[in-house]
Amino acid sequence: MAVLNVLIDRDARQVWEVLSEGRAYAEWVAGTQRIRDVDARWPEPGARIHYSVGVGPLTLDDVTTVRLMEPGRRLELEAQAGPLGSARISIELLPWGEDRTVVIMDEHPLTGPSARWHSAPLDAALRLRNRRMMRSLAEAVRRRDSTGPGPARLDRSGRG
Secondary structure, three states: OEEEEEEEOOOHHHHHHHHOOHHHHHHHOOOEEEEEEEOOOOOOOOOEEEEEEEEOOEEEEEEEEEEEEEOOOEEEEEEEOHHHOEEEEEEEEEEOOOOOEEEEEEEEEEEOHHHHOOOHHHHHHHHHHHHHHHHHHHHHHHHHOOOOOOOOOEOOOOOO
């Protein structure tokens, strides 16, 4: 499994605000070109984000569905990846002191070729992509909290 732990210099409430805004996913989810629609119930279980993902003219229209949600603490998603199948993405927020949050992202393929050919190199690629996404998430949180104590950022250790 591709598990990544990052420290964001904002409190869990601020991080959750971004996670609970479906249209914000285009700001931080790697490869998302645009959000086509977000169910009004997002991020309640069963709610969906409809998006286009890809690079340049190579795009795919897909859907991510909320499978589990604990407000302010945990969000579990099932992301469709077209012919590649689907993946489970778990995002957990742990308050770390008064104004920092450990974000634990756990992603692994559920169906399709990605699940059948799951390997250590695939996990390494997912970790690289997810590290970039966490940097983008921290930046999205910072933009919404421009009055806070400096930029939201990942901690410098880069461990994950």
